[in-house]
Amino acid sequence: xxxxxxxxxxxxxxxxxxxxGLKAAKSLCEAGASVTIIDRNKDxxxxxxxxxxxxxxxxxxxxxxxxxxxLKILLNDLLEYGTQCEILNETSVVGLYHDKxxxxxxxxxxxxxxxESIIIATGASEKSIPFENNxxxxxxxxxxxxxxxxxxxxxxxxxxLMVGSGNIGLxxxxxxxxxxxxxxxxxEAAPSISGYLVHASKIQxxxxxxxxxxxxxxxxxxxxxEKVELWNLDETWQGMEGSEQTLEVDTVCISVGLAxxxxxxxxxxxxxxxxxxxxxxxPKIDHRYQTTVKGVYACGDVCxxxxxxxxxxxxxxxxxxxxxxxxxxxxxxxxxxxxxxxxLKFLRSGPxxxxxxxxxxKLGVMI
Amino acid sequence: MIxxxxxxxxxxxxxxxxxxxxxxxxPKAIIECYKEIPCNPCETSxxxxxxxxxxxxxxxxxxxxxxxxxxxxxxFNCPGLAISVMQLKEDKALLKIPYEFIPRPQKDxxxxxxxxxxxxxTVGLVKRVQEGKKQKQTALLHIEIDRDFIYDAITxxxxxxx
Ligand SMILES: Cc1cc2nc3c(=O)[nH]c(=O)nc-3n(C[C@H](O)[C@H](O)[C@H](O)COP(=O)(O)OP(=O)(O)OC[C@H]3O[C@@H](n4cnc5c(N)ncnc54)[C@H](O)[C@@H]3O)c2cc1C
Ligand code: SF4
Ligand code: SF4
Numbered sequence: 001x002x003x004x005x006x007x008x009x010x011x012x013x014x015x016x017x018x019x020x021g022l023k024a025a026k027s028l029c030e031a032g033a034s035v036t037i038i039d040r041n042k043d044x045x046x047x048x049x050x051x052x053x054x055x056x057x058x059x060x061x062x063x064x065x066x067x068x069x070x071l072k073i074l075l076n077d078l079l080e081y082g083t084q085c086e087i088l089n090e091t092s093v094v095g096l097y098h099d100k101x102x103x104x105x106x107x108x109x110x111x112x113x114x115x116e117s118i119i120i121a122t123g124a125s126e127k128s129i130p131f132e133n134n135x136x137x138x139x140x141x142x143x144x145x146x147x148x149x150x151x152x153x154x155x156x157x158x159x160x161l162m163v164g165s166g167n168i169g170l171x172x173x174x175x176x177x178x179x180x181x182x183x184x185x186x187x188e189a190a191p192s193i194s195g196y197l198v199h200a201s202k203i204q205x206x207x208x209x210x211x212x213x214x215x216x217x218x219x220x221x222x223x224x225x226e227k228v229e230l231w232n233l234d235e236t237w238q239g240m241e242g243s244e245q246t247l248e249v250d251t252v253c254i255s256v257g258l259a260x261x262x263x264x265x266x267x268x269x270x271x272x273x274x275x276x277x278x279x280x281x282x283p284k285i286d287h288r289y290q291t292t293v294k295g296v297y298a299c300g301d302v303c304x305x306x307x308x309x310x311x312x313x314x315x316x317x318x319x320x321x322x323x324x325x326x327x328x329x330x331x332x333x334x335x336x337x338x339x340x341x342x343x344l345k346f347l348r349s350g351p352x353x354x355x356x357x358x359x360x361x362k363l364g365v366m367i
Numbered sequence: 368m369i370x371x372x373x374x375x376x377x378x379x380x381x382x383x384x385x386x387x388x389x390x391x392x393x394p395k396a397i398i399e400c401y402k403e404i405p406c407n408p409c410e411t412s413x414x415x416x417x418x419x420x421x422x423x424x425x426x427x428x429x430x431x432x433x434x435x436x437x438x439x440x441x442x443f444n445c446p447g448l449a450i451s452v453m454q455l456k457e458d459k460a461l462l463k464i465p466y467e468f469i470p471r472p473q474k475d476x477x478x479x480x481x482x483x484x485x486x487x488x489t490v491g492l493v494k495r496v497q498e499g500k501k502q503k504q505t506a507l508l509h510i511e512i513d514r515d516f517i518y519d520a521i522t523x524x525x526x527x528x529x
Contacts, residue, residue, distance in 0.1 A: 053446065058405075058408075063411075063446065064444045064503070066503065193372075196447065197369060198401075198447030198448070201373045202447065202449075204373035204484065206485055207481070209485075346405065346422075346423065349405075350404060350405050350425030352403070352404055
């Protein structure tokens with residue numbers, strides 16, 4: 001790697017160009033700040049780049065619009081600001097120092113950025129589960145399957161076992177079927193389906209049986225997955241000997257949850273706390289989305305696994321606060337903040353958000 | 368049970384239909400959104416103000432069959448594919464469903480109609496394949512079925528491996 005050790009100075013830097021980061025950028029631009037967005041991927045949008053289904057929520061969060069279409073709207077909003085909003089794609093942030101120096105790598109070149117304000121919107125990474133042969137070719141994380149199908153138009157296999165009944169597992173099952181792949185079964189370790197029932201009913205009526213209290217015991221195959229063995233779980237989530245059944249599949253898709261990507265937050269010295277309900281280690285933020293390090297903010301899935309709808313609102317809020325702290329005045333700031341907070345409250349008020357509410361309670365933030 | 372399988376039992380489905388079957392002489396939307404989720408495009412898309420969710424978008428949608436014209440607009444706006452339209456036509460019934468698979472079935476084709484468990488229960492006739500820019504890639508299929516199946520028919524079988 002070439003070490004071009006030059007340092008640039010920037011006003012506001014956003015790490016991660018998912019829905020949270022893009023909305024934060026818009027708030028900052030609106031206020032007049034100059035913004036740099038960094039993302040390791042070529043295409044901006046984070047998880048949205050893979051979402052071909054119509055979104056839930058209300059009109060404010062673009063409900064009934066497909067994720068990829070929402071992304072177009074968010075990007076278009078930013079185009080308006082021209083060079084005020086600089087985009088560094090295919091750029092990985094590899095280090096973050098206490099003095100707000102950001103270490104980046106692009107095209108094998110290393111450089112540093114000194115920022116006045118940093119918003120961390122790095123999202124989350126997929127969790128995996130242990131089982132025999134879980135490294136056999138043919139075993140994928142759900143996100144990887146989505147990328148293959150929806151971005152590259154490649155089928156991961158012909159017969160799939162889906163593991164996990166959260167919204168992601170249910171939605172990716174449906175997308176696999178749309179791509180002409182047979183989803184043989186969906187298994188869930190918990191006693192009930194964890195995602196929205198409408199998503200479950202949608203695949204069940206297309207012939208995909210959902211088996212709760214069931215998990216994958218092992219994958220079988222020489223060069224690649226040929227079969228899987230499933231087994232039932234007892235009340236203590238232990239596999240029950242004698243309950244095994246074999247299924248012929250060539251692909252296993254794992255969708256057992258996400259964990260916030262908090263490495264950069266820890267590097268910069270921001271306090272994090274383990275909150276199971278939010279997906280793992282999350283930053284201790286205040287009601288203005290500032291971490292325990294002054295001038296460093298966090299929003300979106302990195303603060304707790306939620307939805308693109310809430311990530312966008314959090315992004316908009318943290319952008320407004322960051323802009324304010326940089327000394328910008330925001331038109332109608334109080335009203336805007338209040339409206340956004342109301343929106344978040346609604347998104348988090350239903351039974352499905354009980355976990356999220358409990359999580360933020362533990363974290364000690366009322367948002 | 369529905370929490371384990373995603374299959375609503377028949378009694379649950381029937382509750383979402385008009386109590387008096389004769390109401391279905393005109394087409395009516397049947398909403399099967401059994402659990403509270405933060406969502407309301409059904410309400411906001413209906414041009415006749417026939418669906419109510421309310422300010423707290425977590426509440427379940429409630430339909431007013433007097434106002435519903437069966438136009439089908441909510442059907443392709445619902446991200447959960449949880450709405451269909453049912454209409455009785457003597458001994459037949461016309462079912463409008465959302466469809467997001469390619470290729471689309473052809474008009475006049477015979478298709479396998481399935482129940483909420485995914486089992487084929489009868490054969491239906493495709494009367495119309497409705498597409499439009501506003502539908503955002505969700506087709507609306509008009510399927511004629513025997514009247515006996517109105518509480519069971521929910522979609523059509525999708526051929527594997529295309
Ligand atoms: C299958 C599926 C279906 C979903 N359906 C819905 C839905 O219907 N409705 C809804 O509201 N939400 C939905 N979601 C959830 C939603 O997509 C996420 O909650 C949302 O994308 C989180 O936004 P974010 O901006 O926080 O993070 P992300 O979208 O994850 O973006 C983070 C970005 O940061 C970048 N990044 C991370 N680390 C670095 C680094 N070190 N250097 C540079 N760049 C970095 C990543 O490349 C990525 O682009 C779905 C998710 C999935 C997977
Ligand atoms: S079918 Fe038409 S009138 Fe009836 S609820 Fe749906 S959108 Fe409204
Ligand atoms: S749009 Fe569909 S999924 Fe959303 S609340 Fe209405 S019926 Fe339920």
